[in-house]
Amino acid sequence: MTLIELKFVLAVAQERNFRRAAEKCFVTQPALSLGIKKLEEELGVTLFERNRNEVTPTEIGQQIIVQANTVLEQAAKIKALAKQGNDPLNGPFKLGMIHSVGPYLLPEMIPPLVVTAPLMPLEVEENITTTLEQQLKNGVIDAAVVALPFDIAGIETMPLYDEDFNVVVPVHHPWATRTAIDPEELGHEKVLLLNAGHCFSNQVTQACPELSRKGEVLQGNSLETIRNMVASNLGITVLPAMATATRYQNALIRVIPFTRPAPSRRIALAWRKSFVRLAAIEVLGKVIADIGKQIVQTEYPGSDIQQQASGLQTIKALR
Numbered sequence: 001m002t003l004i005e006l007k008f009v010l011a012v013a014q015e016r017n018f019r020r021a022a023e024k025c026f027v028t029q030p031a032l033s034l035g036i037k038k039l040e041e042e043l044g045v046t047l048f049e050r051n052r053n054e055v056t057p058t059e060i061g062q063q064i065i066v067q068a069n070t071v072l073e074q075a076a077k078i079k080a081l082a083k084q085g086n087d088p089l090n091g092p093f094k095l096g097m098i099h100s101v102g103p104y105l106l107p108e109m110i111p112p113l114v115v116t117a118p119l120m121p122l123e124v125e126e127n128i129t130t131t132l133e134q135q136l137k138n139g140v141i142d143a144a145v146v147a148l149p150f151d152i153a154g155i156e157t158m159p160l161y162d163e164d165f166n167v168v169v170p171v172h173h174p175w176a177t178r179t180a181i182d183p184e185e186l187g188h189e190k191v192l193l194l195n196a197g198h199c200f201s202n203q204v205t206q207a208c209p210e211l212s213r214k215g216e217v218l219q220g221n222s223l224e225t226i227r228n229m230v231a232s233n234l235g236i237t238v239l240p241a242m243a244t245a246t247r248y249q250n251a252l253i254r255v256i257p258f259t260r261p262a263p264s265r266r267i268a269l270a271w272r273k274s275f276v277r278l279a280a281i282e283v284l285g286k287v288i289a290d291i292g293k294q295i296v297q298t299e300y301p302g303s304d305i306q307q308q309a310s311g312l313q314t315i316k317a318l319r
Contacts, residue, residue: 003075005039006068008032012048013065014140016055066154069139070274077276088277089117095284096125096132096144100200100223101267104242105145108291109284117283129199136270143271143281145288147199150270157268158285161292163241164262165207166255170233176254183208183258190216190235192226200265204238207263227253240265241296267292 011021011032022029040047047061057065097106106124113122125132125141132144133152150157167181175181187210193201196219205211218235220226226237231252244255269285 001039001042003072005035006072008035009039009047009065009068010072010139012036012055013057013061013138014135018055066137069137069272073139073272073274073276087119088279089283090119092123093120093143093277093280093284094123094125094141096127096135096141096146098129098132098144098146098200099126099198100194100240100243101145101147102126103222103224104245104248105288105291108295109287112287112290113283116287117280120280120283128197130197136272139272142275142277143269143284146268146270147203148266148268150268152270154273155270156273157270158281159266159268160285160289161296162264162266163292163296164257164264165204165238165240166244166257166262167236168227168230168239168244169236169254169256170230171252171254172233173236173254175236175256178256180259181256183263184210186211186236186238190218192218192220192229192235192237194223194226195219195221200240203265204263208238238263242292245295 007025008021008027011024012018015021015024018033019029022032025032036047043064045060045064046058047064048055048057102124110122113120125135127135129146129150132141132146133150135141136144136155137152145160146157148157148159167175167186169175186208191211193204195201200223201219205217211217216235218229220229223239223243227239227243227248229235230237231250239255249255267288269281269288271281275281
């Protein structure tokens with residue numbers, strides 16, 4: 001068993017295709033296939049099920065993929081110690097973000113990160129939660145900004161900030177002059193939400209059960225698309241607090257809070273327990289938590305983001 005063979009295994013797990021995996025590893029497809037076959041024969045198990053359209057890990061193969069990723073991370077740490085002088089803030093960082101966070105958080109976090117960690121450029125992957133979960137477990141990304149709960153075996157999480165949900169209506173909607181909306185009222189409206197698969201849509205329907213039972217729900221590809229459809233008078237929507245900050249509002253919509261206690265969510269940073277660059281996690285966590293405090297608490301003073309302190313303490317305890 002060699003590190004090269006383990007890299008082949010991870011590449012196939014990530015690409016689900018032998019040709020693309022070979023290109024990713026800069027080897028020929030026969031060489032990659034031979035390396036994986038050799039490893040399977042040595043271990044006495046089948047790592048992947050092959051068919052014409054896709055390659056999928058077997059049950060034991062998935063377990064070996066997780067362990068292979070841990071082994072390669074530890075090997076990478078040895079190289080990093082020699083190359084970077086034991087500086088975990090030196091080198092690119094692959095960060096995943098859910099779609100309902102990325103467009104609002106990313107522009108705010110880059111400037112302070114450039115100052116705090118100038119040698120750690122971000123490689124960002126925006127995706128839905130289930131995809132980020134797989135990418136995190138398979139080592140495609142180093143960490144992910146997600147909404148809790150995110151209870152995944154082998155994954156550590158750091159709570160960063162809480163944000164309330166707000167109702168967004170067209171400027172001429174009957175609710176436009178209201179000061180608060182009860183979640184049950186959404187069941188009588190045409191509500192625009194993100195497409196199925198986005199965790200934020202699930203969170204909204206869970207917080208507003210009448211919406212699932214009685215409401216008319218339309219779907220959009222992004223929160224910004226939905227915001228513009230609301231402005232055009234197609235319906236109303238629910239957005240997280242960061243997406244309804246003053247800088248994102250316009251004259252064609254009105255933002256109205258829910259009655260207290262308002263539906264809300266907790267944003268967190270997630271990473272593999274085997275991940276070795278904990279100082280990078282700590283820096284990212286602090287920057288994002290600070291941004292959450294500055295935007296969410298400034299715009300919505302009632303928001304609770306005290307969890308960020310315990311999250312950072314968790315990181316320090318792991319180091």
